[in-house]
Every structure is written in C-alpha cells, then in structure tokens.
Amino acid sequence: MLNARWAETMRGSVSFVYTTSKAEVSRLNPPTPPQPDKPGLEVDISDVGPDEARWWAAVLAPGQGWLATMLLDEDTTFVAPWSVQLHSDNRFLLSSKDSLSLGEEVTCPSFSEALRFLETFCVRRNIVDQSQAALAAVLLFPTMGTRRGLQLPEFTTNRLDRPTGVDPVIPQHQGQDLNFESRDSGIYQDDVLDRLITVSCHIKGIEPMLLSGFFDPSLECNAASPWLQGARAAIDAVAEGNPLVIGRMIMDRQPMVAPLWVGATILGLQKDLLRPATYGMALIDLPSAVWSGAIQSFIQQPVSDLLVRDGRVTSADQCRLLFLSQSRLHSRVPICQWRPFGGTPLEHTDMEVQAHANCKGHGLRYDGFIWDRVDGKTTYHLADKENTHTCRNPPPIEHTTGSYHVSVDCGKFDNEKEIASENSTRSIFGWLRFDGYAPDEKEIWTHEWLEPYECDEEDEEQCEESPENTHKSSHVETWISGLEYQESLISAGP
Template structure:
C-alpha cells in the first residue's frame, strides 16, 4: 500500500490578547495540591505565557516582541490595598524589568506579527484586569531598568530562579500545562479565571523536606525541542480537545453500546465534587496525558470536556494521536486476517481507508467499533485483495512543513511509532464512591449509540448495503426521513406493517456477532 499524506492547518495567531481574571473565590483546596499553603499558579502562568510567546516571536517571520509602557508597581508604591506582592528576591535589572512587564495590568508586553494596520497576536498573549493587581518586591538598589524585551531563554532562567526561591518547581510544571491549554480554552469561549496569589512564609516553604520531583528543575524544557513541540500541540486546539476526550474512549466498546458505556462512566464521575479527586481519576485513566489534565483542572475546563462527552461528542485527531501515542479510534488498530470467509466490519473499514478506496478517503467521524462481520464476497475488491494480509495498519512517518518560499522541509519520525500505544496495566483503585445506578437511564433513548451506529454505517456503506444488512439499512433510511425501497431482497416497508423499524433492527442485531 502506498503511504498516506494528510494536511493539517494550525492557526498560529489570535485577533487580540486573551483576558484573564483573578479571583479569591475559587476552590481553595487547589492550593493544597502541591503540599504548600502558597499558591503561585497565577504568577507562573503569566511567566509561561511570555516564554511561549517569546519563543513564538523568535521562529515566526517578521514577528515583534516588545515591552509596553505598563509596569507593575514597586511594593513601596502600591496604591491598591488588595494588590498581591510578588517577591522575586535579589533580581538583576533585566529580571526586574521582565517581572514588571508580565505582572502589569492590561498588556505589559506584546508579541505579534504586524500586517498593514493589524496585529496578529501570539496564541498565548494575555491581558490582566486593572484590579486586583500585582506589586513587585525585589532587592536591587539600581533604578535603571532596560526596556528591551528579553528572549525566551533569559525569561526561562528568571522563572527557574523564582521557582527555586519559593520551592515551587511542581507548580511551575502545572502552570506550563495550563498555558499549553490556553488557546483551547479561548476557542471554547470559556472565561479564564485564575486563583489570586497566596503566599506562605518563606521560611516555612524552605523548611519542608524535598521529596521526589522537587529535586528536578525545569531544564528539560530546553532540551530536544520540547518547547517547540508544545507550541505546535498547543496551537492544534482540536488535537488538544481530542487528547482530553480520549479518556472516555475504550477500544472494546462497539458503536451500538456507546450509551451504556458512557452512562457507566458518568454514574461514577458525576457524584465526585472534589476537583482533586476527579482530576486524579481522569489522570489515572490515561496516565501519559495526566500532564494535560492537570492544566485542564487548573483552568476549570475539565468539566466542559466531560459534559460534551456525556452526549457522545468525542472528537478525534489522528495527528495528535500520533504525536502522543494516544488511542482515540478503532481505526488505529492493526488489521486482522479474515476467517471463515468473513471479515470484521472494523477491519473492512480500516482496509477501505488504508487502500484509499474512492469513497473512503476521509477518516471516519465515528471512533467506535462497528459490530459484526461481512462476507468477503460482499466486500469491495480492495478489501478482498488484502483480507488475508498480516501487519497492515497506520504508522506515523513524519511531517512536511510547507514554507513561504515554496520549499518543503521534511521531518522524519524516529523510530516511527505506530498510532497505537501499549499502555502498561494500572493497578485498579477502588475509591469509596457511591454509584448512582439511576444514571444508567434504562428505557430511555440511546442517542449516542444511535448516532455512532448511523455514523459509521453511513461511512462504511456509502455505496450500498450488503445483502444481509437490510434491517440496518431500513432503520437508517427511515429514521432520516427517507423511504427504503427494499431493492436488496424485494421487501418493502409498508404503512401499518405492525412492527416498528426499531424492533426490526433489534432482531437483526440479535443475529449479528456483537
């Protein structure tokens, strides 16, 4: 089979900075997630927003990075009583000026591409409300501060110094996760509210014994282009959405069983009101995406993801799945050889897509496995040619960047991971949670299952149904307001037939190997 090439357009700018709001009314238990009474998340998010934007300005043609006239006031000159004072210790002139810019109300810095009279801002550009503000405390007798915006590497060093000063390296990681999700939160029209800065006594912070990852620093961000990879992932907001939503996907669930599966998930999750417990449950479900879920919990967008998933709205993105080796769709599974003259409908879908059969060149919207099998004699020729093959499947080959001058830069993936991920088994945790079995909604409409079934069969049978699929054909066409002509076996659906099409589908499905 020849390789596939798929285009992906990623927006790399926004129309205006994203407004942030600071509040002291948020769930105060979140500041205890990191084993300290001090919460520096809001300050660290402001710092990371600059760092990602500064790196963006370095690699985007004709981009500009500059400070504005706005600055955070020195703690000795604060006019607002409710302002939070940020202690940056013994800071250099460049560090003090940088902190004054990122803590300023409004926009203390700008990263944008000027085109005519318009500005195309970096996706992590932000603006702060006038109140409550930040004050700046530092130990430096010099008053001359440079107005030249510092590059991303220098800002990163100042951030590391701040994390080391306050013993909050873990919060530094968490804030980075939140900033990676900022473009997605903006696209979701979610108001972004951050917790106000709360400080614990410095000596109390330093008295805590260092444990585990607190010995680490943030230097890994500078290695192996990690920051650039996060920029690309962050801009692909649909991909970020698909990664977070993949927590609801299970490869063994068939399209006609989506509702019971989702209802079972939410019967467990819905009673959980503690954000820390809920976030931990989601992290354990897909451990290698725990980093993103932490940012989602900080920005309070995790419940929006779950709300969409409750109705079966679970997007997929093959690019993000490949980058992170996340299972999102049955299409990522390898093809199994046919047996006894029949092929699984799931493998039939995969082969139709892999061979790029004329009407199956696009990735199916439905990620849930189609149930049952199809006789080989009823499949397309391309499917029959590869029905007995072993090893067909999707494998990520690399990336081609189309450049402004018409040239193409090819980045080869090494060692070429498959789209699937073999996650290590996790020891099951039995939380003390009361399950509300009424959430299973017995007897109610199964809209998610119906939509998934209709979606995948509509994709698979775009050119007509196999002879043994008359029942599902009649159900899909009648439900969509059409009329089945019964041409496959001479039968027709007449008024007053005495049996609903739903009953016909039920009987037909009972004959299938589900």
C-alpha cells in the same frame, strides 16, 4: 516563555517588545499603602538586576506588559497564540530587601535569558512543579479562542517571600546548555519546548487528546450510550461535584495526557469537557493521538492478521482496509470513534477488502509532520523509526493500595436515551456503506436507527427495492464514472 521562544523561531517581521504597563514596585520607606478595593499579591523577586526586574514588571503588569506580534502583510498583524491581558483587579507588587531599579530596555529578553529568570525564581522557592503546572495550563490557551476570560486561582497569601534558611546555589549557565539542578528542568530545553509549542498550536488536536480517556477500543458503536452513561455516573459518585477530583480521575484513566488535564483543571475546564465526552461527540485527530500515545479511535488499530474467519470479515477490519486503501468514498477518517459490530462474507465485501484477504501487517503508520512555510518550501519532521505505529498498547491500570469501592447509582441510567449509540451506529455504518449494503446486512439497515424513513402506501414498491442490489465497489463506481465521462467527450466531438 512560549512567546519568547515563538518570537525567536518564527521567520519574518516578528516583534517582541515591552509595553508601557508595569507592575507596581512596593516601597519599603515609606511603605506602599494597601488598597482594600484592589487586594494584591506582593512578590519578593530577591536581589535582581535592572533587566531581570524589568522582565518581572512586564510579566506581572496590569493589562499587557509585553506584546508579541508577527506582521504577515501590510494589513494583517497576528499576536502570539499565548497573549493574555491581566485584569486590573488582579494586582501584583514587586518587592525586594533592597530597592529595585527597573531597566529601560524596550525589547524583551531572549528565551534563554527569560528561562534563567524564571528558573532562578522557582528553584529558590522550591516551586518548579508549580511552574510546570502553569506551563500545562498555558498550552491550552490557543484552543480557548480570543477574548475569553480565565479565572486565576485564588491567592492563599498576600505575600510571596523567599523561603527561610539559606538560598540554594543557583547555577548561572545560560544558552542551550542550560541545566539547572532542579527536577525535570529539561522540559524547557529547546527541542522539548518546540514540541510543546507545536502541540499547543495544533488546536484541533487538544480536545481529542483530553477526551481520549473516555474511549475504550473494545466497545462497539451500539454500546456507546451505556458506557458513557456509566462513566458519567461513576464520575458523579466519586467526585461529588468536586472539579479537582474529576481531573484526577481522568488523569488516572489516561496517564498519557495527564499533563494536559493538569492544565485543564487549573483553568476550570473539567465540566465543559465532560459535556461532549458523555454525549459521544468526541473528535478524532490522528497526529495528536500519535504524539500523546493515546488511542482515540478504532481506526488506529491494526488490521487483524487473520482477516477472514469462518468466511467473514469484521466490519471494523473492513473500515480499516477501506481507509488505508484511500478509495474515493473512504478517504476521510471516520468521525465515529467506536468500531462497528458484526461482519460480512468475504465475497460481499468491497473489492479493496477482497484484494487483501491473505495479507498481514496492515495498519496505520506515522511518517512525520509537515510544515508548509511562507516561502513556499516544506519542512519535514520525520518520526522515529522505532515509534511509527499510531496505536500503542495502553499501559496497565495500576490498582493502588488505597483504592476503595464506591456505589454508583444505576437508577440514573436512561435505557431509552441512547443518542450516543444511535448516532455512532448511523455514522460508522453510513461511512462503511456509502453506496449500498451487502445482501445479508438488510436486518441492520432496516433497524430504526438506520432506516431513513418509514414507507407509506404510495412508495411501498420503492421501499421494497432494497439498496442491497445497488451495492458497488467504490473503485468500480469510479471506473463507470470515468467511462461515462469519456463517452460524453466522444459524443461532444472535436
């Protein structure tokens, strides 16, 4: 489905064709003999026409039954991001109560035709939910790289028949007005599917969305380790090694990205994702944070309306204002998602912070998404005016009546292992104070987590010269650099 839509929307030399590989057709008379060494699943596709039968034969073919490619230039050909090859050990047989005839078409059907084939099959068997779960899994394919093996869920039967009883009436609408009377079928409409394709292709945003459930914006950077150790201990206590329970726990924790976790659970990626999450190595991607509505970093939160309290500005608000100001040393998003602790007297903060001491309403806003096209032009997708904030209030956690208490083994906590807290603290304060620290922050910067090295007798005098006296505003430093550059040009002469 994604490849068909991709082939229709991409411009240029795009090809979407069948290969010679086809799923085997199960014969009724004489019946197809079983192959014990290659167990398979017999799929009853009902009474379908030749074109639809040919499509199913390609979808369930060993190896690759279809090929979607885009020719970028004479020497470069790209395959569609969701291209897969079915291992020969996975054998599918097509069957029907009547003999099947496969069409001779070479080009794959359009997106609307393929959608009709899939929806008809799913509605007749009441498996629309499974179709959507499969879509959630396929969305993760581009993030997994090439030539990576995937384990299909085990078959619980050797034959997928039509359900007993009378088949439901299947509307025969086609095209953009397609609207089967099935639950949530609108997910396959053009605008929705195009959004999902964009999310799927934005590979650097998938993992941050999946791991957003481990982030708590109320925690400070020096508390990252105990929080993450506690999260891992709770998962171990409840899940007891069951990967399905792991996925469900994180879905409940962050419902905004639950569909992606359905896909991750189907693909068995839970344990791989737990590793970076519990070590505090989660990445940040602001566009995907807005798309999913899940907060990934403290930098998404708005600046406090009352910026100065008791003459001080919190370190977190300083970070937000410096990033919003896009000063030379603070133009990139901090890689640390946890907010820094403490605060600084207003007179010792950067000039960019002091300039906004009396302002209100500052914060990140989402304007939209931009595509740079091969023809040199740019396409914009503007955000909805009512949904421009990058940080929404998280939905309240609902406590179900079936909830129960589980004992968590706190003995596994290692107070000496504070790697996540140490790395987070060093990272965010290094971002905040790139060119020296304020006078009253010496106690922070002489802590072992931030101290770069220990002084010996030979360089003791150098160590006593604290960087506190070298603290400059990034704008002032840029201005000085500009003066030095102009002076060098003057001295060089014409």
